[in-house]
Amino acid sequence: MTTQDQMPKLLGDLIARNSTKLTEADTRLLDVLIRDPIRAAMENGKDVSSRAGVHPASAVRLARRLGFKGYPEFRGFLQSNLMEGGGDFENPAARMAARLVRAEEGSLLASVLDSEIAALQQVRNAVSDAEIRVFSEALRDCRRVLIFGRGHSAALSSLISLRLNRSGYEAIDLGNQMHQLPELLATLRQDDIVWLLAFRRVSPLVQEIRKVAAEKQAKVLALTDLRSARIDPAPQHKISVSRGGAGESQSLVVPMTIANAIILDLAAIDDGRSLRSLGAFKAFRGESGLSPVLL
Structure with missing residues (x-):
């Protein structure tokens, strides 16, 4: 398997690297992901497969063909890309979705407060x-x-x-x-x-x-x-x-x-x-x- 360090940074690059392996079902899934990458980063594989009109296991198979252990790891790649401001997600809605991803496992208010406090703390040394x-x-x-x-x-x-x-x-x-x-x-x-x-x-x-x-x-x-x-x-x-x-x-x-x-x-x-x-x-x-x- 390709290591995470060797993974392309953007979804488009990842698709290009593995284009010869992709099936018709993969193409339908990727079309759904590319048209709404923000939603894709938030959904599980079953939901994405349903929107693409393919078998529920198709998203898992796509993730493995792209070099991931399963769909959760692929979804983590999409979320990281979202949070790091990659070219696939450079728009205001993506930035808001990225903050939702960060807050997914905890309190939304606490996540916003932690972000504000961290930003203020660095001002002490920056200005x-x-x-x-x-x-x-x-x-x-x-x-x-x-x-x-x-x-x-x-x-x-x-x-x-x-x-x-x-x-x-x-x-x-x-x-x-x-x-x-x-x-x-x-x-x-x-x-x-x-x-x-x-x-x-x-x-x-x-x-x-x-x-x-x-x-x-x-x-x-x-x-x-x-x-x-x-x-x-x-x-x-x-x-x-x-x-x-x-x-x-x-x-x-x-x-x-x-x-x-x-x-x-x-x-x-x-x-x-x-x-x-x-x-x-x-x-x-x-x-x-x-x-x-x-x-």
Whole structure:
């Protein structure tokens, strides 16, 4: 039997290696697996055979022809491929299914918590206080902060903007001002900051905003995960950190924690500006007749 170390990493490669051994029943099974590899990684051999319209033992025979001891071992191969982010499963649904696979034998909540805790623990060694200080000093000394993120990072962009404004800094969440994006970028100055957020991949719009910032000579900060593609031109300052391994929850808590640390450090170095602004905001909220829901 082929050892696991010699096994191809992807299902497509495994099929190609054993194509001369495959029967008509095998082909029908593989068609079912390839059309829905996420479901295939979750089902047993009997269920897969039923969907393919072949004998219940056909899935076991296929697994053995592909070099596995039985279908459970083949299913383990599919699950590993799912969790390691192989090309067969590179889509959002696959990533969610991978997390379900990891939690299959235990509590789903416990699995998510373990993933988040592990991701947060590695931040301690991955990001230094000096890197946090570089960001906070840039924010302290700027005229205005323009923050931009797409997808999941849009939620963090909104939170950063809210916290900076309450701390007395003019901050604009560009994602909430898309209808005025050209006008806002046209007014960029050398003493402005553009803070970019990019997780998993860098959207074309992030690249375009970076290009405009370079033309306007505005300083650019970037908070990204390790899988994010390169931003070009490179930001003046960048923090990149893992949000979790393959098959694990891709934590939003990690970048949010880093952003919170930056804003907290900003309050420590801006001669009371943040604290005074927060105090004034609290007083205004208490004295105004505006609905607390709106504040």
